[in-house]
Amino acid sequence: MSSITTAVNISAKAGTQTAPSTLLSIRNVAKRFGKNVVLRDISLEVAEGEFLTILGESGSGKTTLLRIISGFESASAGEVWMGEERLDRQPPYRRRVNTVFQHYALFPHLTVEQNVAYGLRVAKRPDAEIASRVEEALEKVKMSAHAKSKPSKISGGQQQRVALARALVNRPRLLLLDEPLSALDANLRRQMQVELKSLQREVGISFIFVTHDQEEAMVMSDRIALLRSGELEQVATPREIYGRPATAYAAQFIGHTNLLRGEVRGGSVRCGPLVWSAAFRDGPALFSLRPENVRLSDGNAAMAGGVRIRGKVRHQAFHGATELIRVECGDGLVLVVRTPGSSGALDEVELEFSSADAILVRESLERI
Amino acid sequence: MFSRAYKAAVTLPPLMWVTVFLLVPYLLMFCYSFWSVLASQTIEHSWNLTNYGQLLRIDVYWQTLLRSMWIAARVTIFSLLLGYPLAYFLSFHAGTRKDLLYQLVIIPLWVSYLVRAYAWKTILGSDGVLNTLLQYVHLTKHPLEFLLYSPFAVVLTLTHIYTPFAFLPIYAALEHIPRNLVEASHDLGATPGQTFWKVIFPLSIPGVVAGATFAFVLSLGDFLAPLLLGGPSGIMISNIVVSLFGAAYNWPLGAAISFCMLLLVVSLLFFSERLEKKWSFS
Numbered sequence: 001m002s003s004i005t006t007a008v009n010i011s012a013k014a015g016t017q018t019a020p021s022t023l024l025s026i027r028n029v030a031k032r033f034g035k036n037v038v039l040r041d042i043s044l045e046v047a048e049g050e051f052l053t054i055l056g057e058s059g060s061g062k063t064t065l066l067r068i069i070s071g072f073e074s075a076s077a078g079e080v081w082m083g084e085e086r087l088d089r090q091p092p093y094r095r096r097v098n099t100v101f102q103h104y105a106l107f108p109h110l111t112v113e114q115n116v117a118y119g120l121r122v123a124k125r126p127d128a129e130i131a132s133r134v135e136e137a138l139e140k141v142k143m144s145a146h147a148k149s150k151p152s153k154i155s156g157g158q159q160q161r162v163a164l165a166r167a168l169v170n171r172p173r174l175l176l177l178d179e180p181l182s183a184l185d186a187n188l189r190r191q192m193q194v195e196l197k198s199l200q201r202e203v204g205i206s207f208i209f210v211t212h213d214q215e216e217a218m219v220m221s222d223r224i225a226l227l228r229s230g231e232l233e234q235v236a237t238p239r240e241i242y243g244r245p246a247t248a249y250a251a252q253f254i255g256h257t258n259l260l261r262g263e264v265r266g267g268s269v270r271c272g273p274l275v276w277s278a279a280f281r282d283g284p285a286l287f288s289l290r291p292e293n294v295r296l297s298d299g300n301a302a303m304a305g306g307v308r309i310r311g312k313v314r315h316q317a318f319h320g321a322t323e324l325i326r327v328e329c330g331d332g333l334v335l336v337v338r339t340p341g342s343s344g345a346l347d348e349v350e351l352e353f354s355s356a357d358a359i360l361v362r363e364s365l366e367r368i
Numbered sequence: 369m370f371s372r373a374y375k376a377a378v379t380l381p382p383l384m385w386v387t388v389f390l391l392v393p394y395l396l397m398f399c400y401s402f403w404s405v406l407a408s409q410t411i412e413h414s415w416n417l418t419n420y421g422q423l424l425r426i427d428v429y430w431q432t433l434l435r436s437m438w439i440a441a442r443v444t445i446f447s448l449l450l451g452y453p454l455a456y457f458l459s460f461h462a463g464t465r466k467d468l469l470y471q472l473v474i475i476p477l478w479v480s481y482l483v484r485a486y487a488w489k490t491i492l493g494s495d496g497v498l499n500t501l502l503q504y505v506h507l508t509k510h511p512l513e514f515l516l517y518s519p520f521a522v523v524l525t526l527t528h529i530y531t532p533f534a535f536l537p538i539y540a541a542l543e544h545i546p547r548n549l550v551e552a553s554h555d556l557g558a559t560p561g562q563t564f565w566k567v568i569f570p571l572s573i574p575g576v577v578a579g580a581t582f583a584f585v586l587s588l589g590d591f592l593a594p595l596l597l598g599g600p601s602g603i604m605i606s607n608i609v610v611s612l613f614g615a616a617y618n619w620p621l622g623a624a625i626s627f628c629m630l631l632l633v634v635s636l637l638f639f640s641e642r643l644e645k646k647w648s649f650s
Contacts, residue, residue, distance in 0.1 A: 072551055092554040105552035108649035109570045119556035122566070152649060170556065 023048045023206050024069070024087075024174055029078030031064055031230075038064050039230045042078070046174070046208060051200050053209045053217040056227035057253075062210045065227070066176050069208065070099050082173065098167035099176040103183065104159045106151035112162050113138070113147040119170040137169035138162075140199070157188045164196075168203060177209045181216065193219055214254045218242070226250055233364070249364035251288035256324075258294070258335050260287040260358065269358075272331040276307045276355040286361050291324060291338035293357035297350040305355045311335065313346040327351060394630070400623035409617060419624035429608065429625065436605040439523055440588040444534070446527040447583040448576065451535035455575075456568075459542035470539075477532050485596045488525045492516040492597070517599025525597055526587040533586060534579035541575025542568070573647040581640040585633050605629065 024046040031039040039061045046052050056062040067073035069080060071092030080088040087095055098119070106115050116137055120130045138144045141161035146154055151162065160180060167175055180196075181189045197220050200207050211217055217224050218238045226233040226241065226249075234246040245251035248259055262271030264280045271287065297308060311329035325337045327349060335351060370378075402415045423429050454473065462469050476484065491497045494511040502508045514520055545568060553563040591606035598604065605625065612622030 070555060072554075092551070093557050093559055097555075099552070099555045101548050101552060103546075103548065105546065105548040107549060107552070107567060109647070118553070118558070118566070122553075122556065122558040122562045150649070166556070 021048055022046070023050075023082065024208075025081045026065075026069070027079045027081065029065070029068060029075045029080065031061070031068065031073065032076045037230060039068075039075075042230075042232060044225055044232065044235060046206050049204045049206055051197065051207045051209065051220060051222045053211060053221035053224045054227055055211060055214060055217040055224050055253075057212055059229075060227045061230040062212075062227050063178060066099075066178055066208065066210050069174075070097055070176050071095050096172055097174045097176060098170055098172040099178065100160075100163045100167050100180045102178045102180065104151075104163040104180075106159055106162055106166070108151055111148050111150055112143060112154070115151065115162055116166045116169050118166065123170075133169050137165040140168070140202075141165045156183055157192065160184065160192065164199070168199075168205070172205060174206045174208065177207060179210055179212070181211075182213075189216075196220065218254065224254075226253065228253075228364070244359055245288055245361055247362045247364045248286055248288065251359070251361050256291050256336065256338075258289040258291065259361075260289055260333075261285075262287065269355075272333040273329055274307060274309055274333065276305070276358070278355055278358075280360055286363055287358040288361045289335075289353060289358045291336045292322070294335060294337040294351050294353045296325075296337065296339060296343065296346075297352040299350070306352050307355050307358075308350060308352050309335075310348065310350050313349055316343075316346065318342055325349075397623045397626055400620050401627050403620045405618050405620060411619065419621045420628075422621060423624055423628065429605075432603060432608055433605045433625075433628070435519070435603075436588055439519055439526070439602075439604060440584045442523045443526040443530060443587040444580050444583040446523070447531045447534035448538075448580060450527070450531045451579060452538055452572075452576065454531075455535050455539035455542055459539060460568075473532055473535055476528075481529060481592065484529060485525055485593055488521065488528070489516065489597060492521050492524075516597060517602065519598065519602045521597040521599075522593050522602045522604070525593045526590060529593070530583045530586055533582040537578035537582065538572060538575040541572045541578075545571045570647070571649070574644040577640050577643045577647070581637065585636060588633070589629065 022045045026042055026044040029039060029042045030037070042065060044052075054062045054065060064073055068075050068088070071087075071090065075088055078088075079086060082096070087097075106112075107118065110118070113134055116134045117130050120133060125133075134147075135144065138147055141164055143158060143161050143165060146158060146162075151159055154162070160183075163180070177196075181192050184192060193216060209217075209220060221238055223235060223237050224241050225235045228249055234241055234250045236244075236246075241250060242254055245254065245257075251257045251259065260271040260274065262269055262274070262285055264270075264278070264282050264285045266282065267279055268275060268277045269280065269285065269287070309329050311327040313325055314328050314334070315326040317324045322338050322340055323342055325339060325343070325346065327335050327337060329335055329351070337351060400411075401419055402417070404412050404414065404416065404418055406412050458466055458469050458473075489496070492515040493499070494513070494516070496516070498515060499508070499511040502512065503510075549567055549571070550563060553567045554560075558566060588604075589606055591604060591610055594602050594604040594607050598607075609622050609625050609629075612618045612625070616622075
C-alpha cells in the first residue's frame with residue numbers, strides 16, 4: 001500500500017489540473033483579540049465557481065475568518081487577495097463580496113423588493129435595470145409573490161431566500177454565507193441545502209459557506225476547510241476528508257471512527273491484540289478505522305490484507321438502515337462496527353477489516 | 369389568578385389618584401372656562417363662550433400663543449440638532465466610554481431647573497460673563513442688550529434644559545438598531561453616508577418623534593425661563609395664564625387658555641404616537 005503522503009500528493013495534483021483559476025487567496029492570516037489568539041496562520045485558496053465550506057465547532061474562529069474576508073474584522077497579520085486586487089485594505093463597501101447573514105439582517109423598514117434593490121440603488125444603477133434585475137432575482141428564489149411584503153410578514157425560510165436574492169442580485173464574485181440555515185427547522189433545512197447547492201451551480205458564483213454541521217458540509221461542499229481552535233486541520237473534498245482524514249480530530253469530527261493507538265516496528269503495526277503489516281515509519285502511530293469498514297466475518301477464508309479478531313458484543317444500536325455494534329476484543333480494545341440492517345442478537349463474533357482501511361492520522365494536540 | 373379583592377386593592381389607589389388629581393381639576397377648569405368674572409370680583413356661573421371669543425379677539429392672547437409655539441418649535445429644532453449627533457456618536461462611536469458619556473449627558477437633569485435658568489442669567493446679563501468677555505477681548509464696546517430679556521435668551525435656556533429630553537429617546541432608538549443591519553448595508557456597497565440616510569436614520573425616526581414631542585410640549589408650557597430671562601418680548605402663554613389666575617384674577621379666561629393648550633398638546637401627542645407607530649418595525 002502507498003503511504004498517506006503520496007496519496008495526498010496524487011490527489012492534490014489531480015485537483016490543480018481540473019480546478020479553474022483561483023479567485024480568493026488568503027495568505028497567512030492571523031487574528032488576535034487582545035491576548036486571545038482566534039486565528040493563526042491561515043492560508044486558503046478558493047477557486048472560481050467553487051463551493052467551499054469552512055467547518056468548525058463554535059469558537060473555532062470560522063465566523064472571524066469570514067468577517068475578515070467581508071471586511072468587518074481586520075486581520076492582525078496576513079493578506080487577503082481577490083485576483084490581482086488586495087482585499088484586506090479596502091472597506092467592506094468597496095469589496096465585490098456579498099454576505100448572507102446568520103439572522104438574515106433584512107432591513108425592516110423596506111419591503112422585500114426594496115431590500116433586494118438596495119445594493120443596486122446605492123450603486124446608482126438605472127431604474128429600469130434595477131427593476132428587471134430585482135424581478136429576476138426574486139423569481140430565482142421563488143419570492144416574487146411577496147415582493148411588496150415587509151420582512152416581518154414573511155417566514156424564516158422566506159426571509160432566508162430574500163437575503164440570498166439581496167446578495168445575488170449584485171452579481172458578486174464571491175458570496176459568503178454565515179450559518180445561513182442554522183435558524184431553520186430540520187426539514188426546511190435539508191430542503192434549503194439542496195436548493196442552495198443547485199442555485200450555486202446555476203449562477204456559478206464562488207460560495208464560502210460557514211457551518212458547524214458536518215453533515216451539511218459533506219452534502220453541499222466541493223471542498224471542506226476544517227478549522228479547529230483557529231488552525232486549519234485539513235482542507236480537502238468531502239470524500240477525501242472522510243476517506244483519508246489527516247488528523248485524529250478530522251476523523252472524529254466528520255463521521256464516526258475507531259481510533260486505534262499502536263506502534264509500528266519493522267513493517268508491522270501492533271494495536272493491542274491487532275497486528276497487520278504496513279510500510280510506515282517506526283514509532284508510535286494512530287489509525288482511524290471507520291465502523292462501516294469493519295465486517296462481521298462469515299467464517300470463509302480471509303481476504304487479502306485482511307485482519308481478523310474475535311470479540312464479545314457489548315452493545316447493539318439499531319439505526320434503521322444500519323446497526324452499530326460495540327465489540328470488546330480484549331486488551332482494552334473496543335471496536336465499533338456498522339453493519340447494514342439488523343443482525344439479530346449477537347454474543348461472540350469474529351471481526352474482519354482490510355488493513356488498507358486503517359488510515360494513519362496525525363495526533364490532534366490539545367490547544368488552549 | 370388573582371382574587372377580586374386583590375385586583376380592587378391594586379387598581380383603586382391609582383384610580384383614585386387619577387380622579388382626584390387629574391379628572392376633577394380638568395373638569396373644574398373646563399367648567400370655569402365658560403363662566404365669567406363680574407365687576408364685583410365674583411365669578412358668575414352662567415354658561416357662555418365669551419372667554420373663547422376674547423381669546424380670538426384680543427391680539428395679545430393669540431399672538432403670545434403663536435410666539436410660544438414659535439419659541440417651542442425653535443427649541444425643538446435646536447434640541448434635535450444637538451441631541452441627535454450626540455446620541456449618534458454615543459451609540460455608534462463612543463466605544464468603551466459610552467457609559468461615562470451617557471452619565472455626563474444625564475447629570476444636568478439632576479441640577480435644579482431654577483439654578484440652570486439663573487446660571488444663564490449670570491452668563492447673558494449686561495455685567496454677565498459673556499458680555500464681560502466680549503468687551504475684554506474688544507469685540508464689542510458696549511454690553512450686547514439682546515442677549516438677556518429676549519426670546520433669544522428663552523430659546524437658548526430652554527434648548528439647554530430640554531436637549532437631554534430629546535437626546536434620550538433618540539439614543540434609545542439608535543441603541544435598538546441591530547448592528548448587523550449596518551453591516552448588511554456596508555456589505556451591499558453602501559458608504560457610511562448612504563448607510564446613515566437609508567438605514568440608521570429611518571430606523572431612528574420613532575426616537576426623533578418622541579424626542580421632538582418632549583422638547584416641544586415641555587417648552588410650550590414653560591413659564592420660568594420666560595419669567596426670568598424673557599423680558600417683555602419673551603413672554604410666553606404660560607406667563608399669561610399665571611397672571612390671569614393671579615394678579616388679574618380672571619380664572620375663567622385663564623381656564624379657557626389652559627384648555628386650548630391642553631387640546632393642542634393632546635392632539636400633538638396623538639399625532640406623534642401615530643407617527644411613532646408608523647415608523648417602528650419590531
